[in-house]
Amino acid sequence: MTTRRRALEGIRVCDFTGQLAGAGATKWLAAFGADVIRIEDPVNQGAWDILRMMPPFADERRGPDFGGGFNNHNTEKRGITLNLRTPRGKELLAALVERSDVVTENFAAGVLDRWGFGYEALRRIKPNIVYVSNCGFGHVGPYAAFKTWGPIVQALSGLTFTSGLPGMEPAGWGYSYMDHTGGYYMAIAVLLALIHRQRTGEGQWVDMACCDAGLTLNGPAILDYTVNRRPMRRDGQPNGNRSDWPRMAPHGIYRAAGDDEWIAIACRSDADWSACAAAIDQDWARQARWSTLSGRLADQDEIDAKLNEWCSARGKFDLQRRLQAAGIPAAAVQKPEERIDRDPATAELDLWPTVRHSKIGDIRVDGLPVRFSETPWSIRRGGPCVGEHTEEVLTELLGLSGEDVARLRAEGVV
Amino acid sequence: MSALAGIRVVELAHERMAFAGKLLGDMGADVVLVEPPGGCPMRRCEPFVDDVPDPERSLTWWHYHTSKRGAVLDWRHPDGRAALRALLARADILLEAEDPGVLAENGCDDTALTGALPRLVHVSMTPFGPTGERRHELATDLTLLAGGGPVWSCGYDDHDLPPIRGGGGQGYAIGCHYAVLSALTALLHRELGGRGQRVDVSMHAAANVTTEMGSYCWLVHRGTVQRQTGRHANEMMSMPSQMRCTDGRYVNTGLPPRTPQEFGRLLAWLRALGLEEELPEAVFLQMGAERHGRIDLSKIGSDDEVTAIFGAGREALTFIASRVTAQEFFLGAQKVGLPVGVIYSPEEAFEDPHFVARGMQVEVAQPQLGRTVRYPGPPYAFEKTRWTISRPAPTLGQHTEEVLAEAGIDVAPLRASGVLGRS
Numbered sequence: 001m002t003t004r005r006r007a008l009e010g011i012r013v014c015d016f017t018g019q020l021a022g023a024g025a026t027k028w029l030a031a032f033g034a035d036v037i038r039i040e041d042p043v044n045q046g047a048w049d050i051l052r053m054m055p056p057f058a059d060e061r062r063g064p065d066f067g068g069g070f071n072n073h074n075t076e077k078r079g080i081t082l083n084l085r086t087p088r089g090k091e092l093l094a095a096l097v098e099r100s101d102v103v104t105e106n107f108a109a110g111v112l113d114r115w116g117f118g119y120e121a122l123r124r125i126k127p128n129i130v131y132v133s134n135c136g137f138g139h140v141g142p143y144a145a146f147k148t149w150g151p152i153v154q155a156l157s158g159l160t161f162t163s164g165l166p167g168m169e170p171a172g173w174g175y176s177y178m179d180h181t182g183g184y185y186m187a188i189a190v191l192l193a194l195i196h197r198q199r200t201g202e203g204q205w206v207d208m209a210c211c212d213a214g215l216t217l218n219g220p221a222i223l224d225y226t227v228n229r230r231p232m233r234r235d236g237q238p239n240g241n242r243s244d245w246p247r248m249a250p251h252g253i254y255r256a257a258g259d260d261e262w263i264a265i266a267c268r269s270d271a272d273w274s275a276c277a278a279a280i281d282q283d284w285a286r287q288a289r290w291s292t293l294s295g296r297l298a299d300q301d302e303i304d305a306k307l308n309e310w311c312s313a314r315g316k317f318d319l320q321r322r323l324q325a326a327g328i329p330a331a332a333v334q335k336p337e338e339r340i341d342r343d344p345a346t347a348e349l350d351l352w353p354t355v356r357h358s359k360i361g362d363i364r365v366d367g368l369p370v371r372f373s374e375t376p377w378s379i380r381r382g383g384p385c386v387g388e389h390t391e392e393v394l395t396e397l398l399g400l401s402g403e404d405v406a407r408l409r410a411e412g413v414v
Numbered sequence: 415m416s417a418l419a420g421i422r423v424v425e426l427a428h429e430r431m432a433f434a435g436k437l438l439g440d441m442g443a444d445v446v447l448v449e450p451p452g453g454c455p456m457r458r459c460e461p462f463v464d465d466v467p468d469p470e471r472s473l474t475w476w477h478y479h480t481s482k483r484g485a486v487l488d489w490r491h492p493d494g495r496a497a498l499r500a501l502l503a504r505a506d507i508l509l510e511a512e513d514p515g516v517l518a519e520n521g522c523d524d525t526a527l528t529g530a531l532p533r534l535v536h537v538s539m540t541p542f543g544p545t546g547e548r549r550h551e552l553a554t555d556l557t558l559l560a561g562g563g564p565v566w567s568c569g570y571d572d573h574d575l576p577p578i579r580g581g582g583g584q585g586y587a588i589g590c591h592y593a594v595l596s597a598l599t600a601l602l603h604r605e606l607g608g609r610g611q612r613v614d615v616s617m618h619a620a621a622n623v624t625t626e627m628g629s630y631c632w633l634v635h636r637g638t639v640q641r642q643t644g645r646h647a648n649e650m651m652s653m654p655s656q657m658r659c660t661d662g663r664y665v666n667t668g669l670p671p672r673t674p675q676e677f678g679r680l681l682a683w684l685r686a687l688g689l690e691e692e693l694p695e696a697v698f699l700q701m702g703a704e705r706h707g708r709i710d711l712s713k714i715g716s717d718d719e720v721t722a723i724f725g726a727g728r729e730a731l732t733f734i735a736s737r738v739t740a741q742e743f744f745l746g747a748q749k750v751g752l753p754v755g756v757i758y759s760p761e762e763a764f765e766d767p768h769f770v771a772r773g774m775q776v777e778v779a780q781p782q783l784g785r786t787v788r789y790p791g792p793p794y795a796f797e798k799t800r801w802t803i804s805r806p807a808p809t810l811g812q813h814t815e816e817v818l819a820e821a822g823i824d825v826a827p828l829r830a831s832g833v834l835g836r837s
Contacts, residue, residue, distance in 0.1 A: 007603035020626060032599055056627075056634040056649075068634035069627070136753075138795065143768040147753035151645065151655070155666040155755030158763040160644065162581030163568060169656055169664055170757055171578040174567035174639070174647035175626035184591040189794045191598035192417040192441055196799050198605045200415070204798040211763075213793040215774055218582040218760035219477035224461045225761035226788040227473060233759035241556065241579050245460040245474055253560060253576040260573050264560030320561075329552040331561030333577055336632035336639070339563055339622055348546040349619050352633060364633040369619030370596050371543070374611035375603055 006033025007375035014100040018049030022106030023073035024183025030076035031377040042081035046386045058360050064386050065359045071383040072365045075355050079384025080393045081414050084115045088413045095398050097125045106134040109144045119205045128203035130193040134186045138209030150176025157214025165240040182210035249296040250303045256316035262333035263316045272328050279326040357382025390414050416442020417799035422505040427454035431511035432478035433590035439481030440801050446817050447482040451835030453810045476807045484808025485817045486835040490520045494833035500821045507597050511539040514549045534610040535600040539593050543616035558585035562621025567628045567647035588624050589617035657735035665740050668754035670727040672709045677702030679750040693733050698726035778803050
């Protein structure tokens with residue numbers, strides 16, 4: 001065995017992804033040492049990835065190199081510009097594909113094809129290329145031409161619906177959960193295809209659709225429908241913070257002392273409730289009819305009201321400590337500041353590494369929630385500025401000279 | 415051929431890890447699910463077929479354990495431990511989600527269980543990681559999502575209502591996605607010439623980095639997002655984005671039009687529905703359609719015409735949504751070129767013709783019922799190494815003898831010592 005220090009060193013990704021659903025995937029690969037090269041349009045300064053100029057910003061500076069979300073999702077990648085409207089731009093891309101293992105993109109269906117770099121064309125350039133496309137509805141099917149972004153994927157796939165209180169409009173997900181998750185599936189697809197290629201020599205195309213991935217995340221609800229013919233759209237559903245599967249009571253998010261402070265409590269069993277009642281230490285909690293799950297389920301509204309009252313006089317972290325000490329799963333609903341700056345469990349993992357961005361400077365980003373014993377991840381470099389590595393990549397990988405690159409720049413190719 | 419054909423996975427049955435094993439099994443890995451005598455507690459999870467509680471009728475079990483073989487083996491017993499070690503000696507990946515210290519307390523520390531197996535990838539997933547002061551805190555899906563960040567961003571405009579946890583066990587799913595990413599990354603490293611290794615996944619940390627703006631608004635400029643009904647939690651309130659349609663279902667009205675073409679098509683749709691006369695702002699749609707180039711959103715509020723045009727686009731969408739069914743709105747607006755969505759329940763999504771055409775309904779023969787059952791299909795469409803449910807979830811101990819025999823383990827003494835459960 002050789003001494004490989006980075007799990008994915010030697011893997012090169014020709015990366016057209018943007019936003020979180022695509023960029024999140026290649027962020028994982030880059031953190032483990034893959035050479036991820038973002039390819040962007042010099043004409044619109046990479047504006048296709050709207051996060052380049054979207055808030056939050058670290059200071060008063062604005063423009064395509066200052067978007068906080070972009071920096072967060074594009075750490076450890078290199079960035080070049082190529083004008084694919086020009087023949088020379090196309091040639092350079094072809095040369096880059098030839099030297100790559102993977103091509104990733106999350107454009108609307110058909111965009112890469114229109115530039116002349118659809119899967120068949122990629123395969124002619126590099127027969128064993130791994131090509132992973134990721135778009136909301138996929139490249140095939142009646143809605144292939146429709147447009148999506150995170151919240152639309154969540155709406156279509158059932159995830160928005162299953163977040164809410166009975167009888168009210170959906171609360172949904174207050175962020176693009178399926179952009180994160182679509183990125184996870186896209187990275188999984190890249191790794192699976194690379195493992196297959198390593199063992200057989202064969203490349204392939206993976207047509208990822210965020211909506212498909214989202215649909216699979218409500219599996220038991222779908223089986224309840226196909227087997228028991230019980231739809232989720234019925235009275236009393238979705239039931240907010242309660243738990244039907246597995247059945248638990250009490251189970252919810254209760255008001256704690258302070259402004260918009262909350263505590264989540266899950267009593268998994270009769271023993272949990274008995275310990276919870278002992279911790280509460282008030283007569284109402286000790287009622288015999290609540291010693292069984294069926295008794296507690298029958299009176300859920302009443303128990304929830306009492307628990308709310310009891311919790312609201314206490315601090316959320318005090319409640320968390322007291323209930324955990326009694327052996328009951330309980331967690332304060334943490335605000336960003338609390339979980340990022342004051343939580344020993346995220347500090348311990350170095351979950352918020354500081355990266356150096358060429359223009360923004362030193363800034364913290366999301367790290368990875370894993371610890372590898374042999375090949376740890378590393379996130380130190382911030383997201384690339386527009387065209388930051390054009391010269392470096394074209395000279396190092398494609399053998400161009402500095403003068404060649406200067407000429408290409410003058411011709412508007414890069 | 416499957417992407418993971420020939421890759422052997424041993425999964426110690428635990429509700430927290432179940433989905434990770436399914437994701438590998440459905441891509442062709444040979445996953446052996448090891449349960450204790452008496453079965454994994456997850457077999458008692460609702461919903462049950464016909465609501466009859468039975469360890470072989472849990473639909474949660476059925477869903478999360480497809481494409482796995484099942485063996486009963488008490489690894490807390492010395493004989494069972496030796497057998498598990500023998501299974502691991504020929505495995506590529508170990509998936510386990512025991513609480514910190516549990517394996518070691520039962521004679522299965524890393525030396526005993528995985529020592530001298532340099533090719534093995536050991537993925538251990540725990541609520542808070544194996545070390546650190548919070549490692550022994552108890553957790554469920556609800557508490558992980560509450561403590562880890564997602565819940566803070568989800569709920570209603572009305573903050574007298576509690577934040578809401580999204581359904582479907584997403585706290586566990588997030589952890590399992592990272593477990594699979596880790597297993598495959600470590601496996602690829604090994605295939606490229608490296609050795610196996612141990613990976614620890616923290617579910618709490620996984621939730622923390624699955625919150626989008628919730629985290630990075632704080633990291634970038636110490637901003638705190640606030641939850642809003644059905645749309646992104648943000649530092650400042652944004653306009654509502656959900657509408658109730660005539661059939662009682664809701665839609666997400668998405669992003670309003672910005673280009674002249676989009677304004678033109680939206681106006682044409684309004685006319686086709688016969689609703690132009692009822693919307694006084696329609697005149698601004700006409701102005702939007704006649705402009706040159708994209709509407710500059712940064713001028714909203716400062717330029718009266720831009721403000722009126724942009725507002726009219728939003729008004730028109732909201733108005734149309736109130737006059738048609740959710741499905742009509744979705745299809746109509748998408749044909750205009752606008753990204754809007756109908757808010758489906760899981761079964762409505764499952765029956766939608768687009769998903770059906772993409773193969774999202776998969777028939778699986780279910781021996782307990784003597785018929786096939788429709789399962790959700792692939793999260794990704796591989797051209798060559800197809801995703802497939804190769805078998806339904808195992809019944810208790812279904813493959814014990816077969817799996818042990820393949821590893822050259824003598825079954826009779828194990829059976830006698832009780833580590834294989836009742837025969």
